[in-house]
Amino acid sequence: MKHIDRTHFLDILDAHRQPWFDGYYAMYSSLLGGVVTDPALMLLPIDDHLVHRGDGVFDTGKCVAGGLYNFEAHLDRLMRSAAAIGIQWPGGRDEILSLTHETIRVAGHRDCSVRVILARGPGSFGVSPYDSPRPALYIVVYALGKPFMELHPAGAVVRRSKIPCKPSDLAGIKNCNYLHNVLMKRESVDWGVNFVVGFDPAGHLTEGPTENAGIVTRAGELLFPRLENILAGTTMLRLIELARSLVDDGTLKAVAHRDIDEADIVNASEMLIVGTTLNLVAVRQYEGREIGSGQPGPVYQRLGRMLEDDINNHAALRVELF
Known part of the structure; x- marks a missing residue:
């Protein structure tokens, strides 16, 4: 079994690129504090309770011909879902909206889907939501399917x-x-x-x-x-x-x-x-x-x-x- 260190990690990611990566345009991560456009870097920490417990909420909207459609309704539902399971984003609804707009612009595609995920965040491999000191926000922009x-x-x-x-x-x-x-x-x-x-x-x-x-x-x-x-x-x-x-x-x-x-x-x-x-x-x-x-x-x-x-x-x- 290989022992993979920092030196070789990016080389391994490059070697494992997949054809479906072409449809992944941009990802914002609050853990990184910014946006990546290389699909190989669109990663989540395995100890985020989103990954190993499904502990998070999401909503998906779409941008058509350069216009983000009916997204306020999606964001309202996201915030209701988050409140129902006790996740509160420190920056509030307005920050999520602003970051979503910015991530779509960085992605650079007039027609796209955008998924906003509010996760419990990293903290442990246990089940308790209180193990995670703060939530995480991920915004992914990807190819829009045809009607x-x-x-x-x-x-x-x-x-x-x-x-x-x-x-x-x-x-x-x-x-x-x-x-x-x-x-x-x-x-x-x-x-x-x-x-x-x-x-x-x-x-x-x-x-x-x-x-x-x-x-x-x-x-x-x-x-x-x-x-x-x-x-x-x-x-x-x-x-x-x-x-x-x-x-x-x-x-x-x-x-x-x-x-x-x-x-x-x-x-x-x-x-x-x-x-x-x-x-x-x-x-x-x-x-x-x-x-x-x-x-x-x-x-x-x-x-x-x-x-x-x-x-x-x-x-x-x-x-x-x-």
């Missing part, structure tokens, strides 16, 4: 997950212990489908591994699950705001959060998946059955265009960084 429907215009295939849903008191915290989500994503890959969705013990729809899901009923109601058992997705909440205008013009009868069971999905005229990177997704098949006509429906078409316009042109929700 799902650009790659799959016919729509998505969805199955029901076998993974139990998160307890309601944890579902609303975007924490870094993502084992439930990882196992759900593994199901979708192993089963050869695009997404899986979960259900609570009462048989009500919850969410996907990183997405919210909802339906359009044959009566013209746009429904998403109640917020008690899901993460309040920023794009879902924004979509609901946009959809209210479709109630005003008669396209929809109502927009609401309600209990949704599997029979409601099977009988729906449309099923929708929504997420920050995905934007809006039309589901064409659920558990082997066509949803509605089996093609992207009219509510998807209208809302998809509205959301895309909102992302690109809503000045109040965009911070132009380039």
Whole structure:
């Protein structure tokens, strides 16, 4: 076994560069007090409780055509999640926002994803959060994926997950212990489908591994699950705001959060998946059955265009960084 000292450490990092590093643009670390743009240097200390206990929270936004979209909503959720597990960043919300803007600018890509992670911080290999004297902040800027429907215009295939849903008191915290989500994503890959969705013990729809899901009923109601058992997705909440205008013009009868069971999905005229990177997704098949006509429906078409316009042109929700 090699003994690796400081002299050889950077050489070893260089020798182990990977093709996927091309999509890693910049990382801020409070432990370093600055930003690195070399992916080989985007490292965390192994004794940060984020690494060995999943003790931290995060949120992910996106920059589109140089504008950071709806990030205040992401940052609000990050701060709520941090407060729920007792992490307080000394510089406060404003410093996190400023550092996020600066890291994106250093990255230099007009289209990118940005993930902000508030970690318990280094301190021990134990489980007690009090072993870490101060939290750590990491901000990572990386390649933005394409919206799902650009790659799959016919729509998505969805199955029901076998993974139990998160307890309601944890579902609303975007924490870094993502084992439930990882196992759900593994199901979708192993089963050869695009997404899986979960259900609570009462048989009500919850969410996907990183997405919210909802339906359009044959009566013209746009429904998403109640917020008690899901993460309040920023794009879902924004979509609901946009959809209210479709109630005003008669396209929809109502927009609401309600209990949704599997029979409601099977009988729906449309099923929708929504997420920050995905934007809006039309589901064409659920558990082997066509949803509605089996093609992207009219509510998807209208809302998809509205959301895309909102992302690109809503000045109040965009911070132009380039």
